[in-house]
Amino acid sequence: MATPLGEKIRDLRKAKGYTLDRLAELSDSSKSYIWELENKNPPRPSAEKIGKIAAVLGVTADYLIDPTDAIKVEDATDNAFFRKYREMDPTTKEKIRRMLDVLGDDE
Amino acid sequence: MATPLGEKIRDLRKAKGYTLDRLAELSDSSKSYIWELENKNPPRPSAEKIGKIAAVLGVTADYLIDPTDAIKVEDATDNAFFRKYREMDPTTKEKIRRMLDVLGDDE
DNA sequence: CAAAAAGTATCGCTACTCCGAACAAATATG
DNA sequence: CATATTTGTTCGGAGTAGCGATACTTTTTG
Numbered sequence: 319m320a321t322p323l324g325e326k327i328r329d330l331r332k333a334k335g336y337t338l339d340r341l342a343e344l345s346d347s348s349k350s351y352i353w354e355l356e357n358k359n360p361p362r363p364s365a366e367k368i369g370k371i372a373a374v375l376g377v378t379a380d381y382l383i384d385p386t387d388a389i390k391v392e393d394a395t396d397n398a399f400f401r402k403y404r405e406m407d408p409t410t411k412e413k414i415r416r417m418l419d420v421l422g423d424d425e
Numbered sequence: 426m427a428t429p430l431g432e433k434i435r436d437l438r439k440a441k442g443y444t445l446d447r448l449a450e451l452s453d454s455s456k457s458y459i460w461e462l463e464n465k466n467p468p469r470p471s472a473e474k475i476g477k478i479a480a481v482l483g484v485t486a487d488y489l490i491d492p493t494d495a496i497k498v499e500d501a502t503d504n505a506f507f508r509k510y511r512e513m514d515p516t517t518k519e520k521i522r523r524m525l526d527v528l529g530d531d532e
Numbered sequence: 533c534a535a536a537a538a539g540t541a542t543c544g545c546t547a548c549t550c551c552g553a554a555c556a557a558a559t560a561t562g
Numbered sequence: 563c564a565t566a567t568t569t570g571t572t573c574g575g576a577g578t579a580g581c582g583a584t585a586c587t588t589t590t591t592g
Contacts, residue, residue, distance in 0.1 A: 337537080337538060337539085338538070338539065338540095339537090339538075339539095347580080347581090348580070348581050348582070349538095349539090350540095350541085350542090350580085350581075350582080350583095351579085351580050351581070353539070353540070353541085354541095354579095354580085357540080357541095361579095362471050362472075362473060362549095362578075362579070363471065363472050363579075363580090364469050364470065364471055364472060364548090364549090364579070364580085365469070365470050365471060365472045365474070365475040365486070365489070365490050366469060366490070367472070367579090367580085368472040368490075369487070369490040369491070372487070378485065378486075378487050379472070379475075379485075379486045379487045379490055380476070380479070380485050380486045380487060380508065382472070383472050383473070383475075383476040383486055384476070390511075393511070395522075396507075396510070396511055396518070399510075399518075399521075399522050399525065400503075400507045400510075402525060402529065403503070403506075403507075403525060404503055406525070406528070406529065408499070410528050410529075411502075411503070411506075413528060414506075414521065414524060414525055414528065415483070415502075415506050417520075417521060417524050418506065418509060418510060418513070418521055421513070421517050421520065421521070422509065422513065422517075444568080444569060444570085445569070445570065445571095446568090446569075446570095454550075454551090455550065455551050455552070456551095456552095456569090456570080456571095457550080457551070457552075457553090457570095457571080457572080457573090458549080458550050458551070460570065460571065460572090461549090461550085464570095464571085468549090469547095469548065469549075469579090470549075470550090471549070471550090471579085474549090474550085533592105534591100534592095535590100535591085535592085536589100536590080536591075536592095537588100537589080537590070537591090538587100538588080538589065538590080539586105539587080539588070539589085540585100540586080540587070540588090541584100541585085541586080541587100542583105542584085542585090542586105543582105543583085543584085544581105544582095544583090545580105545581085545582095546579100546580095546581090547578100547579085547580095547581105548577105548578085548579075548580100549576105549577085549578075549579080550575105550576095550577090550578100551574105551575090551576090551577105552573105552574100552575100553572105553573095553574100554571105554572085554573085555570105555571080555572070555573095556569100556570080556571070556572090557568105557569080557570070557571085558567100558568080558569070558570080559566100559567080559568070559569080560565100560566080560567070560568080561564100561565090561566075561567090562563105562564090562565090562566095
């Protein structure tokens with residue numbers, strides 16, 4: 319009955335020790351609405367709400383929005399790659415990005 | 426008349442050379458709605474729409490949502506790229522990494 | 533235990549999302 | 563030029579986000 323979004327919000331909320339009411343007031347929402355996000359499907363919140371909730375819960379909006387259950391495992395190789403990538407000049411970065419777009423086409 | 430969100434979307438759309446129609450179809454929206462997001466005051470899109478639009482434009486949803494200019498496009502682009510990279514299969518990631526090594530030689 | 537707090541659930545309402553389709557402006561093509 | 567095509571703009575309306583009110587159940591706390 320719960321959606322990925324709902325579970326993420328509840329887990330994060332619990333982890334921070336917030337009640338529905340508390341999270342609601344921190345994110346300019348109502349208790350009833352937070353509850354609906356956690357329990358009712360399908361939730362279709364506004365970007366603004368998700369942005370505020372994400373900020374309060376200390377995660378990115380992208381994480382909440384992503385419908386997959388993205389188990390994020392820290393990979394040292396990936397992180398090293400990203401650090402290196404970030405130091406490249408803009409045009410090189412652009413090239414790499416396009417490379418990924420192309421390679422990403424075939425599923 | 427234009428909001429921060431609207432300007433961001435338009436700038437990114439133009440930079441990619443997309444028409445309203447093209448961006449609309451890539452992000453499962455309508456032409457008229459994309460236009461409203463870019464031009465009308467104040468837009469309050471759903472998280473889902475923003476997520477799709479952000480993905481198509483190669484930035485994070487957080488960048489589009491953030492009303493202040495705290496997040497730089499370049500950072501948002503890099504983060505969106507990294508997120509995409511991490512979801513690739515190992516052999517593709519390997520290819521990208523080697524690509525970066527090659528391009529990093531010069532300069 | 534009793535009271536307070538937290539969670540569950542529904543309803544009515546207003547304002548807004550998002551679309552299709554028609555219209556206008558711009559640009560391509562002959 | 564004319565006009566075909568592509569792009570951008572506008573509008574009406576169906577459906578829904580998100581709130582406050584209310585009421586009930588479960589959990590916490592003293």
